[in-house]
Amino acid sequence: MEKPDNGPSQQPRILVSDPFAAEGLDALRTRARVDVKLGLNEQCLIDELQAGRYEALIVRSETQVTGAVLGASPSLRVVARAGVGVDNIDVAAATRHGVLVINMPTGNIVTTAEHTISLLCALARNLPQANAALRAGRWERSSFVGVELAGKTLGIVGLGRVGSEVARRAVGLAMRVLGFDPYIAPEVAERLGVTLCASLDELLPRADFLTVHTALSDETQGLIDARALARLPRGARVINCARGGIVDEAALLDALESGHIAGAALDVFVGEPIRDKAHPLIGHPRVVATPHLGAATHEAQVKVAVGTAQAVLAALKGEPVQTAVNAPIARGGAAEASAPYLALAHTLGQLGVQWDAGPLALVRVSLSGDLVGLDLEPIVSETLAGIYSRIIVERVNRVNARLIAEERGLCVEEMRSSDGHGEGYRGAIHVLVRRSNDRFVELVGSVIHDQPHLLSINGYQLHLTLTPGEWLVTRHHDRPGIIGAVGQLLGEANVNIGFMQLGRDEPHGVALMVVGVDSPIPDQVFAQVQALEPIQSARRLRIG
Numbered sequence: 075m076e077k078p079d080n081g082p083s084q085q086p087r088i089l090v091s092d093p094f095a096a097e098g099l100d101a102l103r104t105r106a107r108v109d110v111k112l113g114l115n116e117q118c119l120i121d122e123l124q125a126g127r128y129e130a131l132i133v134r135s136e137t138q139v140t141g142a143v144l145g146a147s148p149s150l151r152v153v154a155r156a157g158v159g160v161d162n163i164d165v166a167a168a169t170r171h172g173v174l175v176i177n178m179p180t181g182n183i184v185t186t187a188e189h190t191i192s193l194l195c196a197l198a199r200n201l202p203q204a205n206a207a208l209r210a211g212r213w214e215r216s217s218f219v220g221v222e223l224a225g226k227t228l229g230i231v232g233l234g235r236v237g238s239e240v241a242r243r244a245v246g247l248a249m250r251v252l253g254f255d256p257y258i259a260p261e262v263a264e265r266l267g268v269t270l271c272a273s274l275d276e277l278l279p280r281a282d283f284l285t286v287h288t289a290l291s292d293e294t295q296g297l298i299d300a301r302a303l304a305r306l307p308r309g310a311r312v313i314n315c316a317r318g319g320i321v322d323e324a325a326l327l328d329a330l331e332s333g334h335i336a337g338a339a340l341d342v343f344v345g346e347p348i349r350d351k352a353h354p355l356i357g358h359p360r361v362v363a364t365p366h367l368g369a370a371t372h373e374a375q376v377k378v379a380v381g382t383a384q385a386v387l388a389a390l391k392g393e394p395v396q397t398a399v400n401a402p403i404a405r406g407g408a409a410e411a412s413a414p415y416l417a418l419a420h421t422l423g424q425l426g427v428q429w430d431a432g433p434l435a436l437v438r439v440s441l442s443g444d445l446v447g448l449d450l451e452p453i454v455s456e457t458l459a460g461i462y463s464r465i466i467v468e469r470v471n472r473v474n475a476r477l478i479a480e481e482r483g484l485c486v487e488e489m490r491s492s493d494g495h496g497e498g499y500r501g502a503i504h505v506l507v508r509r510s511n512d513r514f515v516e517l518v519g520s521v522i523h524d525q526p527h528l529l530s531i532n533g534y535q536l537h538l539t540l541t542p543g544e545w546l547v548t549r550h551h552d553r554p555g556i557i558g559a560v561g562q563l564l565g566e567a568n569v570n571i572g573f574m575q576l577g578r579d580e581p582h583g584v585a586l587m588v589v590g591v592d593s594p595i596p597d598q599v600f601a602q603v604q605a606l607e608p609i610q611s612a613r614r615l616r617i618g
Contacts, residue, residue, distance in 0.1 A: 086390045089122060092134035094156060098379025105387050106130075116140055123147040130386050132156060133163070135346065135366060141167035148469065152389045156382040157182065157369055159317055161290045165400050169477055172469040175399040176385050179235065181377035182369035187239035189368045190285055190315045191247075193339035196362050197283075197311050198223055200337075203359065221282075224248035229281030231274065231297070232316070233258045233266070237287035241266045252277050278305035283313065290317035300325035309336045315368045318343040327354050336360065341368050394452070401473045402451040412448055416456045416472075418526035419503055421540045421617055422517045423460025425528075426507035428615045429515035434482070436508040437461065440489035443501025445520075450488050457505055458486070502529060534577030534586035542618030543572065544591045546600075551608040552578050552585040559606055564591065567599040584610070 087107045090099070091114050102108045111122060116138060123131070123146040130152040133139060139153055144167045153163055155177040168175045196202055199220035207214050228244045230237050233255040244251050245267040253268040254277045263270035271277040274297075278284070284306060288294045298312065298321040306312075312335060314321045323344055329335040339362040340355060346366060348356060356363045369378065389395045394413060419439070427434070439454045458475035470478055479486055489504075501520065508514040518530040519540065526540040531547070546564075550556055557574065564571060570592040578585035595603075595614055604612045 086129040087127060088130040088132060088386065089126060089128040090132045091119060091137045092132070092156070094132060094134070094382075095375045095379035097376045098156070098383040101380050101383035102387065106390070116143060119143050120146040123150055129390055130154065132382060132386060135159070135162055137162065139163040139168075144168050144171050144173055152176065152386055154178070154382050154386045154389075156378050158186075159290060160399055161317060169400045169474050172471045172474040174389055174395070174401050174471075174473050176382075176389060176395050176397045177399055178378045178382045178385065178397060180397075181379075181381050182371075182374040183235045183239055185371045185374035186236045186315055186368040187243060189341060189364075189370075190236070190240050190287075190313060191243045193313050193315065193341065193362055193364070194223070194228075194244075194283060194285070197313065197337050197339040202362050226250070226282040227252060227280055229254070229271075229277045229284045230268070231255070231277070231284070231286045232288035233263060233268065234287060236316075237285075238266055240285060240287065241268050249283075252280055274302065275305065278302055279307060281306060281310060283311050285313040286316050286320050288316055288320060290319055294320050296320075296322045298322060298326075300328065303329040303335060306335065308334050311335065311337045311339070313339045315341040318346060323355060327358070330358055330360055337362070340364075342366055401471075402449075402455045402476075412452065414521040414524055414526065415445070415448060415453060415503060418519050418521055418540065419453045419456040419505070420460035420463075421526055422503060422505040422519050422528075423457040423507075424464055424617060425615055426505050426515055426517055427461040427464050429507065429613060430509050430513045432513070433510045434461070434484050434507065435510040436485045436487065436506070436514075437479070438487040438489065438504075438506040438508075440491060440504040440506075441501065442491045442504060445501030445503065446490040446492055450490065453503065454486065454488055457503075458484075461507070530577070531586055531588075534579070536575050536577045536586075536588060538573075538575055538588060538590075540617060543616070544594050545615040545617070546589040546591060546595055546603065547613045547615055548587045548589075548603065548609055549611045550585060550587065550606075551610070552580075552582050553608050556606065556608050557587065560587070560589065560603055563599055563602050564589070564595070567596060569593055569595055569599065 085106050088102055090108060090110045091112060099108060114122060120143055127149045128147065129149055131150060132154045134156050139162060141164045144164060150173055152174045153168060155163060158177060158179045160175060160177050163175055165175050200218040204218040224247065227250040230241055230251060230253045233253045241251050241253065251268045252271055253263050254271045254274050260270050286298060300322065303325055312321060312326065326338055330338060337360040341364045355361050385395050385397055437458065439457050441448060441450060452472060455472045455475045458479050459471050462470040462475060462478050502518050504516060504518050506514060506516045516532055517528065519526060519528050528536055528538040528540055530536055561571060572590040572592055574589045576585055576587050600614060603609065
């Protein structure tokens with residue numbers, strides 16, 4: 075166990091509860107205080123989070139991040155899995171608590187694929203059993219006659235990053251490769267040299283070896299069950315370097331005992347870590363077993379740790395993280411371009427919900443002009459986060475904003491339009507907030523020179539930079555002297571005006587005035603503004 079860092083108090087504090095490469099810790103410590111505390115059970119982890127005010131928790135496969143753990147501290151904002159799977163993290167509970175879950179699926183791709191091929195070779199040639207016999211003083215060549223891989227058929231379930239790398243290596247071993255993955259296009263499989271099967275049932279009877287490379291989910295739990303194993307040819311062999319539970323362990327044991335399955339190679343198990351010497355699969359004479367070593371190379375550990383550290387630090391700064399599991403993000407190169415529009419959407423949501431009182435009925439978020447190419451989902455979620463940040467006491471952010479809206483029965487609409495709003499900007503975000511009593515406000519904003527701007531309120535044209543502060547917004551008859559009258563009331567109350575802008579439908583018609591002030595307007599002064607004869611309505615709004 076390492077001693078806590080003694081960094082500056084303003085830096086975020088991060089708890090690492092599983093082994094983590096030194097290079098990753100070094101990367102974290104450039105911008106955070108880091109505590110490494112290993113072997114924590116659920117209660118100890120809860121105690122640490124409650125006492126330590128940690129903003130981020132980094133785990134690998136051993137720490138169980140339960141709902142109780144996630145609710146232990148209001149300071150916790152990020153949980154990171156330094157690896158691919160997040161089955162040891164209650165993602166639904168994290169979403170409810172507004173905690174971002176991220177993983178690092180790319181750093182161990184090659185390492186896991188290589189381990190799969192290692193197990194494939196060891197399984198085909200009985201290498202662990204032969205090694206054990208030789209160490210025990212027995213020279214038993216005839217007992218360990220194996221099979222060649224060349225010319226055999228390898229069935230791969232899941233042609234994602236790892237599955238694709240396994241396929242490339244298997245083709246290099248002169249194996250025929252079949253694949254099943256409903257989310258992979260045929261041309262992708264063709265480039266890999268893989269014959270794509272339309273269903274698992276089509277693949278199984280043709281596979282001499284079967285390897286699985288899918289995530290563990292409700293859909294894949296027990297995917298390779300007794301029925302699937304029975305459809306494999308007699309004498310087939312099974313490999314699992316993905317997640318324990320994808321292959322039904324009881325069914326596999328039965329198939330091994332019956333002789334239908336000739337052997338299995340397992341790197342993952344249900345209920346890891348396994349320390350039971352009597353475990354029926356680990357002790358089986360035709361099973362090659364390793365203790366979850368798929369990602370266990372120095373190179374992979376460094377890549378995963380450094381990548382995880384960078385992702386956690388970015389998430390704590392509020393930047394989009396491409397490996398976010400439970401939050402909508404802009405994908406690929408669009409992330410950087412979307413960042414200022416996410417901030418704009420949040421502010422438009424904040425302003426929109428303050429316009430009127432009463433239950434919310436509808437929120438509509440639209441993109442127009444050149445912005446139609448942006449990923450709309452994170453922008454909608456950020457708008458909802460801005461709305462609910464003003465009206466509920468629970469933590470709300472892009473992670474749980476959609477869930478909160480659904481629970482409260484809010485109708486959320488999304489739209490795109492190629493029509494621009496005007497000249498001088500690429501496009502705009504339109505946010506309509508409607509109350510159940512049919513009162514509404516529509517705000518239009520854009521990003522100009524990297525700064526969020528408000529372009530209109532209910533059709534009244536404006537050009538306001540959106541920065542934190544207090545606003546007075548009036549709708550009034552456009553008559554001489556109204557600006558002076560409002561300014562006089564504010565001046566007499568020692569409320570300083572920072573800016574003023576006016577939008578109007580036509581001269582001497584109806585105008586909308588936005589006044590930025592340096593301090594909140596007292597209730598008495600606000601009532602005096604409302605009482606001015608030309609004023610139809612007045613509102614106090616706050617950004618930030």
